[in-house]
Structure formats: structure tokens, C-alpha cells
Amino acid sequence: MPKDTGIGASSKRREDVRFLTGKGLYTDDVSLHAQAHAVMVRSTVAHGRIVRIDTSAAAAMPGVLAVFTGEDFAAVGGNPAGWLINSRDGTPMREPKRPVLAHGKVRHVGDAYAAVIAETYQQAKDAAEQLAADTEIEELPAIVDMKAAVADAGNRVHDEIPDNLCFDWGWIEDNRAAVDAAMKAAPHVVTLELVNNRLVPNAMEPRASIGEYNPGTGDYKLTTTSQNPHLTRLLVAAFVMGIPENKLTVVAPDVGGGFGSKIYHYGEEALVLAAAKKLGRPVRWTAERTESFLSDAHGRDHVTKIELGCTKEGEILAIRTETLANVGAYLSNFSTATPTFLHGTLMAGPYKVPHVYVNVKAVFTNTAPVDAYRGAGRPEATYSLERVIDKMCRELNLDPFEVRRKNLLTPDQFPYTTPVGLVYDTGNYQATLDKAIELGNVAGFEKRAAESKARGKLRGMGLSTWIEACGIAPSHLVGVLGSRVGLYDAATVRVNATGNISVMTGAHSHGQGHETVFAQIVAERLGIPESSVEIVHGDTSKIPFGMGSYGSRSLAVCGSAMNKAVDKIIAKGKKIAAHMLEAAEEDISFADGKFSVAGTDKAKTFGEIAFSAYVPHNYPLETLEPGLEETAFYDPGNFTYPAGAYICEVEVDPDTGKVDVVAFTAADDFGNVMNPMIVEGQVHGGVGQGIGQALCENTSYDENGQLLTGSFMDYAMPRADDVPFYTVDHSCSTPCTHNPLGVKGCGEAGAIGTPPAVVNAVIDALHRGGMTHVTHIDMPVSPHRVWQAING
Amino acid sequence: MHNFDFTKPSTIAEAVKALSAEGAQALSGGQTLIPTMKQRLAAPVTLVSLTGIAEMQGVCMGEGGLHIGAATPHAVVARDAAAHYPALAALAGGIGDPAVRNRGTIGGSIANNDPAACYPSAVLGSGATVVTNRRKIAADDYFQGMFTTALEEGEIVTSVVFPIPEKAAYVKFNQPASRFALTGVFVAKFKDGVRVAVTGASNDGVFRWAEAEAALSADFSAKAIAGLTVDADGMISDLHGTAAYRANLVKVLTGRAVTAAR
């Protein structure tokens, strides 16, 4: 019998009641007395020198309260990159300052160089239009293509960076010669050049921020669409605005999706705070969809050459990659970590590969900044690896399932130290592969293919066996790797006098379902109903601290902190119970919501203990403080390593090139599963995004740096009829060995494992249809591209 | 969006009068015009809504075929034309999403004449008659290139009259993002011949494919056009497909429409 409550139960998502009935409270829903409206003035050219901004006409327009330009922020600090990456030669990365508003130069279409604050939104829009007309920008040649960017020393995104190169990173540099030698000695070498397409995150809720300032106290408040309010507070306070952290509260209320794009601090947040202070009134800004396209941090955008050395039997001997990673016009907060430590460290995949070397050059271009997006670096690594393995199978005429099986690590090899610096703690990759083969009915494929053929369609099957490192991250390790922050998390468990509980978590839920799952865990551990537990998140004035939600870390890291705090609650409860029951503390045990004395029927309920902690009439006050509230910080001992096997089946229409995903099987190992329904939903969402990247989503800048896909008219998001009914399984579980819940994280899995499975399936279909000349098609594998490949 | 005045007349005559004012513009379903205004690319002084005019609403059989009021939403056509002209009803039911189909209208669609819109292919492919407040215009004379029609200043479409063919079908290949027609082909077989109208493909907007019409008039089967080629010259090339790709789609979809026709 499946459980109907607590850990492992598919408890219904409690947050859905408000989300589905229109009762959520998003930033733009917050309406404040005397609020003013900000509109950003954005560059329409990709690269230009600001010659003159005449603000006088705009400032004199009806309702206009203030006008800001880059000049106003010239003195404040810049928005920093969170990771310092060193180049192969040991020099630190080039780190241009990212201003609140562009100053001197504009560097991408959508780069905000001014802002207008007015009584109404329409007045601010009108004045922004005027200001744009009164601005003279000398257009410079746009730097769009990465290869050209590093080749053309004369044309610079940042005048002080001669070759548009942020860094040239080698991982692991000391292994380079050995990898080169192994590659040279390999009986067969497969080479593949591929593009990991740039993606626009497209959260349903656009970014929005409201700044408040109280002149009476000097307190600032920022209400904003953030995945990590404490990190935003730190960045705004310490780096950009120079406000003491204790004078700034950051609130991230309901947030309608982020996928990474709302991890980062953006200039609009500083702008509304500065404007609120200047005007003594709340100032609000909400992005229009076009602004989201132009100014949210984009994802991916790698151009990679991968080489794989192997035996003729398909044993992988060495892997070497060279990647150009686009960071766009400015460094966003995680942009330097994403193509390096979230990418290079995964290049061994779930395989035993003796030699791996990864080279990444990060390049500035006149495009929107690029940063972590669902999966962040790991999808890029997985895609390169799983595509090149597929190509190896075709070149050597080997079975892709058998080749995977031959190279996968086996359960007896854990813990396993990879040649790219990670220690995989546990896993059973054969089990998920077998599961996927079974659930995907691989045995019945030929029959299905024949049936498709009868309808004029080409059917293909694609496999990917993926792994990721998540539960980000052990602070001591990431500190060595260049992180400028720690990546622990924190939670407070507050037991109220009447025995119900408020939990304050550093993790922020923006669709994931934390409010349900975290409550399930606390309820199970304390033996109380889930409805007695409330999860509070997204407000720096209420929660102790936290690094937020991304990198599939919420449960593994913040959940572990919360679990630790519960341990402390139980330990204190035992002390109180020992006193009340006149027994020794060691004799008290806690189970099913009761503290009992071993070997007797004497017991106190959790509620009685809680009450006694707040009404301490019969209480050991000499040795124990009243109250029942505990905070814990948790710093993980290692990353967690979810892994799985994905099988995708497609049908290709050879006449139009249209690809339909007709079946998709995902067999994952997420360690222990707290709520199977929510895990399944996370996989559905991730696989959907993976199919979107593989088949639909194309971010295209023309040679002038104009975004051609700047609206949903041209940027194709996957829709319900683009995806099949998924078969999802997570029964092959090897619990994480180093966190107390044994969880690994499931949020990004689908987006990581899916794209290569889809593309491998398309190539398989074409080969089965006799089009063996097609060895690769870059994503998105759109009808037009498939048709061209067929006819090319 | 800039400020504007709004009026909702209840007769064609009142609408025509209101439209004669400086800066007045007709508003039907608003599915094209309102987004354009939101982006501040259009700023009419007065919007004259056509949706409160009873004579411009509804679907009924009458002289010359099926009469559809210009302000009839796609959803109503999808429902009410099904018994009379299933291919046309199916086309209407495949436009956009439910919200678009419940606001957007046939009159707005053919007045706008977006090169990727569906309706123009049905109007041209059926040899329909566009009725305005001033005259009747044959489909062959009405469409005059991308976003261009025979409509004159102050002239509004009031209804469209569709002759009913023996068999017809519309096959649309979606542009992956907008789901307008990357290419769409409407094939209609009448007693006296076959009409083939293509939307989405050409730089000149909707057009008839004469060679296919001749071949299909002789033999209404997909194999009748197997030997034809479509010239890629003048076809649209964009992110979603080159001219050659669209030329290929014209042929593939025509064959499929012939097979699907009923």
C-alpha cells in the first residue's frame, strides 16, 4: 500500500490551491500606496557608443518624477560574477564591471541605459519613448559570432578586453599531455562538432521588482522575482548599492518560474531601490514580454568540438573537448561557473574513461548575457558526450545499448574518482538502463518501426545515459574551484506553543512544490499531520539565511538543514520529556509523535512537550531554556549524483522533415523519493524542456545583433501536442550516501538527459530510412533543418 | 498603448460614417490590431467596433452559397459551417487557439491579408465573393499581395459568400512558433474544375497554383501532380524555412489536400 501521508506519499501540492484559483501573490500583484512606475529605456542597437542623452524633454513630460541614466550609477559598485575562473596560464578571468545602467557604451539590444519614473505606467512609457528619441548612440559593428569575436582584435565588446576573451580554461590542465597521448594511441577517434543552442528561459511570470525606502528608519525593501532572496540581498547590499545588509529586506513572494533566470541580480532591482530613495515613494517595474526576451539571462550557447578515442569494440579510452562558450555582453552572476565547473567536471559521464580533458574559452559578444538555465553546463556536457558516443556506434557499427553497458561504471566501483575531479558516491547505472529498456519496450521496436513505415513515416530510437552533479555544493570544494560564496543552506524549525510548526527555509519555491514536500518530511519525523506544518520562504526578514533554489539543491541541501533542525527539536524534546516523565534522558525514545520511557507505558505527546516548552510550569528551567525553536545550517559533504537512462522514439515525416516524439521513457535514480507525484512532475517538466531545446527553441541573432526570435511569433516554445505521454520511473534507487535524507535531486534531470536522446533518435530514423549521409543535425532539429539534411 | 476613443455602432451605415472621421479605424476581433497597438506600432484615434452589427454576424446558406458575416468569429464558423462546408469549418477550427478563435473574425483576417493567414486560401480557393459596404469583389481580384487588398479607404468587408465545392480540404503546415501557416494549401473541386490556393509561401501573399489546377481538373488524385515542380523563386525565406523548403511544402501539402478532400 502506498503511503497517503508523510515521506514517500504523493501528497497533493498544497500550493496549487492558490495557484490554480488565482489567489497567488506575485510581485506585480503587490500594489502600494503612492507607488510610481519605472520604464527602462533599452538600446535598439547591439553595440554603440552613447554620444549624448538629453533628458530635459522627457523630464518635463506629464507625470514624470525622475529620470536616471548610467551617469547616476557611475559611482556605485558593479554586479559581480560569483566565480573567479583562472585561465590555463594561471591568469584570472577578465571581469568587466556590470553597471546598473549602461554607461559610455551599450553592449546588446535590450541593454538598459536609462530609466524613467512617472506617476503612471503610460506616462513613463511616453517619456521613455521621448528619451530614446533624444539619445544619440553611435553604432559600432556588432560582435555576434564567437569565432569572429576571438579572431578580431580590433572590435571589442569591452574596450579594455582586447580579444573578447573572458578566460581560456583547461580542465584538468595537468592531464592535457596524457589525454593527447591517449587520443593519439587510440585505435579509432570519433570527431563531432556541434552547437548547444542558446535558449530564452521564458518563465511564465516576467521579471518584476518593487523598491521601497523608509526615510524615517533608513530601511530599504525590495520585492522581486528571485529564486534566492538572500543572495540578491548580498549582491545589492554589499556589492552594488553599498547598503548594510541589516537595512535591506528582500522579499520574493510567489514566483512564476525561473529555470535559472531569476537566480541573478539584475540592474532593475538596484534601480527601483535608488529611485524609491530619491522619491521617497515606492517604485515598481515589471518587464514586458519583449524585455524578457531581450534582457533575461539566456541559457546554453556553446560551440563544441568533441573527440572520442576508443577501441574498435567501443571501449572509450579518451575524451577531449574544445568549447567556445558565449557569456554575452556582461558576466551574469553564475556565468563563469556554468561552462566550467558545472560542465567540464561532468565530461566523463557515467562511464569509466581513463583520460578526459576539457578546454573552454568564454567569449564576450554583443548579445544578452548567458547564464545557468535548468541543468546549467551539465546538459551541454551530456549532449556532447551522448552524441559523440552515438556517432561512434554508427562509425563502428556497434549497438548503442551494448556500448553504453560496456562503458558504464559498475556498482562495485563506487566511490569512484573521475578524471575530471568528482567523486561519485553511489549509483547503479545498469539498473536504470535495464529499466528503461524494459519500460520502453525496446524489444518491440522493430515492429513499431514497420508499422510507422507503412504510414510513410521513419521511426527511430535514441538513447542517452546521463549523470549530473547537483545538490550544489560543498563549500570547501567550490571555494577551491573559485566560488566567491559558500553553498550551504539553512532552515529554522519553529514549534508553536500549540504544537503546530512553522519552518523557515533558505530554499525558495517557485513552482517546485517545496511547501508540500518539506512539510511531508517534518510531519513524518515529528509524527504530526502535514497540515500542522507551514513552510515559510522568500523573505530575508523571516528566514535565517539561505542560498536559494537552483542546481537541484533545495531538498538535498536545505532539506538536510531542515532535517538537522528537526533532530535538534527532538533532542530538546527528549530533555523536556525526561523532566516531565521523571526519567533519564537516555531512556526517552521518540516515535510516532510520542516521547516515551523505554519499557514503560509512560509517554508524552509531541503537543504536550511543545506546550510545556512555552508554558514552562513543570520544566527544567535551571538547565534548559524555554521555547522550542531550532536553526540548522548544512554544508553538503559532496555533490549528489542523480543518473538515469532515457529512451526517445520519434517519427520523422521524410516529405516535410517534421519530427514527432511518439514515446519517451525516463528511468532515473534520484535516491530516496519524498513525493513520487512531484518527482514525476519535475521529470515531465524537464523532459518537456529538453524536447523544446532539441526540436523547437532557437535563439537567433542576425549579424547586426538584432534578436530575430524576440517574441513567441518566432521563438517556438514546446506545446502540449509537441510532447508524448511520458513513461517515468524512479524505482532503481541508490540513496545518496552523504546526506541524511538520502536524496539526490530531480529538478534538472529531464532537461539534461533528454536532448541527446531526441537527436540520437532523429539520426537513427534517418539512417533506418537509408539517409546514412546524415551524421548530425544541430538543435533545434526543426522540420526545415531535417528536410535540408535529408536533401543536402 | 496610446489613448483612443471607442465606439460600437449597430448598423453598417453608422459604422461607415464613424470610420470617415480622421484617424478612425475598424476593430473586429482585435487579434491583430490590439497587439499592434500594445506595441505602439499603431495609434488610431478612434476604434470603430464592428462586432455589434447584427447584419455582419453569422453563417447561413443563401444565394450563391454559404454567407458568412464579416464579424463572425472563427469558432462560430467552425461550428456552424460544418454541416455545409466541412473543409472551411475545419480551417476555421485550426486557427490559433480557443481565445483567438472566439475573438478573431473572418472579416478581420481577410482585411488584414497576412501572408501566413489561413482564410485567404479558402476565399481564393473557393472562388468566394467578398461583399463590402460598396460592392462585390471576386476573390481573384480581392487579394493583391502581402497585407494588400482591393479595399479602398473607408470600405469595409461586410460578408463573404462561398460557393460550395463537391470536395475540398485545407492542409496546413504550422510555422513552429506562431502556428500560423508556414505553408497552407486549400484545394476545392468544383463541377467545372479544381482550384488550388496557397498561403504562407509566397512573397506576394496567397496565390493560385495554376499547373496543379489544370492537372487536378483532369485527374483529381495526388499522383496527378507528382510530376510538377514548384518554382522557389518569389517564395518566402526566413528563419523557419527557405524558399526551396516552402516550394517543397506547396507540392507535398497539395497532394495531401487532394487525398484528404471530401
Ligand SMILES: Cc1cc2nc3c(=O)[nH]c(=O)nc-3n(C[C@H](O)[C@H](O)[C@H](O)COP(=O)(O)OP(=O)(O)OC[C@H]3O[C@@H](n4cnc5c(N)ncnc54)[C@H](O)[C@@H]3O)c2cc1C
Ligand atoms: C495567437 C494568435 C494566433 C493566430 N493564429 C492564426 C492562424 O493560425 N491562422 C490565421 O489565419 N490567423 C491566425 N491569427 C489571426 C486571427 O485569426 C485573426 O483573424 C486576425 O488577427 C484578424 O482578425 P480580427 O478579427 O482579430 O481583426 P482585427 O485585429 O480587429 O483587425 C485587423 C485589421 O483589419 C481591419 N478590419 C477588421 N475588420 C474589418 C472589416 N470587416 N473590413 C475592413 N477592415 C477590417 C482592422 O482595421 C485592422 O486593420 C492568430 C492570431 C493570434 C493572436
